[in-house]
Structure formats: C-alpha cells, structure tokens
Amino acid sequence: MxxxxxxxxxxxxxxxxxxxxxxxxxxxxxxxxxxxxxxxxxxxxxxxxxxxxxxxxxxxxxxxxxxxxxxxxxxxxxxxxxxxxxxxxxxxxxxxxxxxxxxxxxxxxxxxxxxxxxxxxxxxxxxxxxxxxxxxxxxxxxxxxxxxxxxLATEDVSASKRPSAIVYEPNGYTVGAGSIINVLISLAGLENLAAEKGLESYSRLPLEKLVALSPDVLVVGDYRDAPAVANEILHHPVLSRMPRPMEIVSVPQRLWMCGGPDIFKAVEVLRQAADKARARQ
Missing domain, CATH: 3.40.50.1980 (Nitrogenase molybdenum iron protein domain)
Structure with a gap:
C-alpha cells in the first residue's frame, strides 16, 4: 500500500x-x-x-x-x-x-x-x-x-593581544574549528578556545570545562532568554561567579546563521566585546 x-x-x-x-x-x-x-x-x-x-x-x-x-x-x-x-x-x-x-x-x-x-x-x-x-x-x-x-580587506586580523572567547549555546554546545563562526571570531580579534583545545565544529562542552577555561569573552545567542529547558544552562549561577571577570556578549543568531554580507555585522558585535575585554587586561 x-x-x-x-x-x-x-x-x-x-x-x-x-x-x-x-x-x-x-x-x-x-x-x-x-x-x-x-x-x-x-x-x-x-x-x-x-x-x-x-x-x-x-x-x-x-x-x-x-x-x-x-x-x-x-x-x-x-x-x-x-x-x-x-x-x-x-x-x-x-x-x-x-x-x-x-x-x-x-x-x-x-x-x-x-x-x-x-x-x-x-x-x-x-x-x-x-x-x-x-x-x-x-x-x-x-x-x-x-x-x-x-x-574583508578592512578587517584587522593582526591583533597581537587577542582576548580568549568561547561560544556557548543551549544544551552546552560550543563551536570549534572548521566553522564559519570560528572564522568570524578570529576576524574580530578574538582567540577561540574551543578551536585551540581541538574541538571541531559543533561539540559539547561541559559547564565544568567552561569554568576551567575561564574565557575573557563568553558568546551567547539571542535565544538565551527564550523559555526552553535547553537554555537553562545559559543561566547557571556559576556563569556570574567565574574565576575572573568575563565579558558576556549576545550575537543574534540571524547574523551568522547563513553565509552572506550580514556576517560582518556579527564581527562588529564581537569586536566590541573584544575591545572591552582587552581594556580589562
């Protein structure tokens, strides 16, 4: 049938x-x-x-x-x-x-x-x-x-002092090497700790590991406040009591979900966070 x-x-x-x-x-x-x-x-x-x-x-x-x-x-x-x-x-x-x-x-x-x-x-x-x-x-x-x-030619990718960063998404996922997001993080003058630690594309990162890495910048999406169980980890109390000061920046997912000219708007948001983190160092 x-x-x-x-x-x-x-x-x-x-x-x-x-x-x-x-x-x-x-x-x-x-x-x-x-x-x-x-x-x-x-x-x-x-x-x-x-x-x-x-x-x-x-x-x-x-x-x-x-x-x-x-x-x-x-x-x-x-x-x-x-x-x-x-x-x-x-x-x-x-x-x-x-x-x-x-x-x-x-x-x-x-x-x-x-x-x-x-x-x-x-x-x-x-x-x-x-x-x-x-x-x-x-x-x-x-x-x-x-x-x-x-x-792209106007982007300064030679920053000698790169603050560290980690993208943290619902259910504890991060973004490592082999992704356009990793490229944009680098263009913004940040160092992606997930890529440095050998993580590829979308990978799980336990909260304990995030705390141990203690990045200068924590990148979250604009879905952080959406009512979902998957987002609860983004509100864990430990994120407000990290070992050292951490800049938390929200990048609207629409800016880097697809390849196109809007990805440079994501770079701008990340660069502002990088400047703030650099000022603290």
Missing part, C-alpha cells in the same frame, strides 16, 4: 512538473525556496518576479535578516505537493534539510539547487556565485562578492 501511494504521488507531481515548463536556456521565473539561507540570497540576487515562494521561516525576524522584505512573497512549509503548486522551474534547498521533499522533487525531474553549510569566507563567496549563476544573475552575485572582499 505505501508503495502504491508513493507511485501515485510521484505520478501526480510529475504531471505538475511538466506543465508550463520554461525553455531550458531561460532564466528561471518560478523559483521556490525551502531553505532559510537560500531565501536571503534569493531576495538579494533575484528579480522579485523570479521568486514564487520562500520558506516558512523567511518572515521570522529572529532568524532572517530580511524578514520584512520576505512579507512580499508567499511562504511554504517545504512539502513536495505544496512546492509543486507553484510550478517551479527551480527549487533551492539546504544540504541537510527536507530530505524527503528534495528526493521526491529530484525523482520527478525538478531542478533542485542544494546549498551546503559554508565553513570559510571562500565557501561563502563560492556559494553566492553559484546561486547567482543558477539565477542568471551573475553580475549581482559578483558585486556582492566584491563588496564582501572590500569589507
């Missing part, structure tokens, strides 16, 4: 996919995004009339830097049948999200562009160029990359 249902769904979706399909060489005109990071690149690079729908979280101001702009576009929840109602000629998705939807769309021949998680500035720039090429908006993508490169 499940097999028959899947066959029926694929057949129905295939009919929708074939209908009104544009010429292969044409710039895509019915683009659907089911990924928050893709949403923001599309709104910056595509013509508005190229966008048919954005992801459900595109209007969430706590997660998207373009929440207000996203209100101009219909939203979707990433279901294959919902996506196909827009008769897309291209769908943008994340590498690790909505796998069932992505697999179904690929099986019926929909052009799906999957975005990976960038781990470096070159990764971010490559992703911007890739999206621009897919949209037929190469010039806009190149202009965005050039703007980022110009901004």
């Amino acid at each position: 499940p097999g028959r249902w899947l066959t029926y769904c694929l057949a129905a979706l295939a009919v929708l996919a074939v209908a009104d399909a544009p010429p292969a060489a044409a710039r895509p005109q019915h683009i659907v995004s089911i990924n928050l990071c893709a949403d923001q690149l599309l709104m910056r690079l595509a013509d508005p009339d190229q966008i048919a729908s954005l992801s459900y979280f595109s209007r969430d101001a706590s997660m998207s830097n373009l929440a207000e702009e996203a209100s101009a576009f219909p939203r979707n929840r990433g279901l294959a049948e919902e996506v196909m109602r827009y008769k897309p000629d291209m769908v943008f998705a994340g590498r690790y999200t909505k796998r069932m939807t992505v697999d179904l769309l690929k099986r019926i021949g929909v052009d799906v562009v999957e975005l990976d998680v960038p781990r470096s500035i070159p990764d971010v720039e490559a992703q911007i160029r890739r999206v621009g090429e897919a949209l037929g908006q190469e010039a806009r993508a190149e202009a965005m990359v050039r703007e980022m490169e110009a901004r």
Whole structure:
C-alpha cells in the first residue's frame, strides 16, 4: 500500500512538473525556496518576479535578516505537493534539510539547487556565485562578492593581544574549528578556545570545562532568554561567579546563521566585546 501511494504521488507531481515548463536556456521565473539561507540570497540576487515562494521561516525576524522584505512573497512549509503548486522551474534547498521533499522533487525531474553549510569566507563567496549563476544573475552575485572582499580587506586580523572567547549555546554546545563562526571570531580579534583545545565544529562542552577555561569573552545567542529547558544552562549561577571577570556578549543568531554580507555585522558585535575585554587586561 505505501508503495502504491508513493507511485501515485510521484505520478501526480510529475504531471505538475511538466506543465508550463520554461525553455531550458531561460532564466528561471518560478523559483521556490525551502531553505532559510537560500531565501536571503534569493531576495538579494533575484528579480522579485523570479521568486514564487520562500520558506516558512523567511518572515521570522529572529532568524532572517530580511524578514520584512520576505512579507512580499508567499511562504511554504517545504512539502513536495505544496512546492509543486507553484510550478517551479527551480527549487533551492539546504544540504541537510527536507530530505524527503528534495528526493521526491529530484525523482520527478525538478531542478533542485542544494546549498551546503559554508565553513570559510571562500565557501561563502563560492556559494553566492553559484546561486547567482543558477539565477542568471551573475553580475549581482559578483558585486556582492566584491563588496564582501572590500569589507574583508578592512578587517584587522593582526591583533597581537587577542582576548580568549568561547561560544556557548543551549544544551552546552560550543563551536570549534572548521566553522564559519570560528572564522568570524578570529576576524574580530578574538582567540577561540574551543578551536585551540581541538574541538571541531559543533561539540559539547561541559559547564565544568567552561569554568576551567575561564574565557575573557563568553558568546551567547539571542535565544538565551527564550523559555526552553535547553537554555537553562545559559543561566547557571556559576556563569556570574567565574574565576575572573568575563565579558558576556549576545550575537543574534540571524547574523551568522547563513553565509552572506550580514556576517560582518556579527564581527562588529564581537569586536566590541573584544575591545572591552582587552581594556580589562
């Protein structure tokens, strides 16, 4: 029975996919995004009339830097049948999200562009160029990359006196080497203790270990005050009684959740914390 249902769904979706399909060489005109990071690149690079729908979280101001702009576009929840109602000629998705939807769309021949998680500035720039090429908006993508490169050239990464820092997230997770966040911490003139201790990307860091490391700067997200059990560790009394003074800074998750020009706003927030910590030394 499940097999028959899947066959029926694929057949129905295939009919929708074939209908009104544009010429292969044409710039895509019915683009659907089911990924928050893709949403923001599309709104910056595509013509508005190229966008048919954005992801459900595109209007969430706590997660998207373009929440207000996203209100101009219909939203979707990433279901294959919902996506196909827009008769897309291209769908943008994340590498690790909505796998069932992505697999179904690929099986019926929909052009799906999957975005990976960038781990470096070159990764971010490559992703911007890739999206621009897919949209037929190469010039806009190149202009965005050039703007980022110009901004990067103004960053002073040679600070000889780098305060130490640790990112601490709900459930006691930290961010180490091999992540874009680690790169941004370095650009801000801070030394990521998690990376120095050999931790990779997202790793657990027990509270006792955090206390022992006693960083100059503790970086938390703006979800710190959200009512959730996972956030309770961020309010542990020990964080206010560390062995030595510690600067606590909140970086809105929307600033470094996705690769794009907004990551430099996160660097600015971190640099201010680095300056305060440096003044204490």
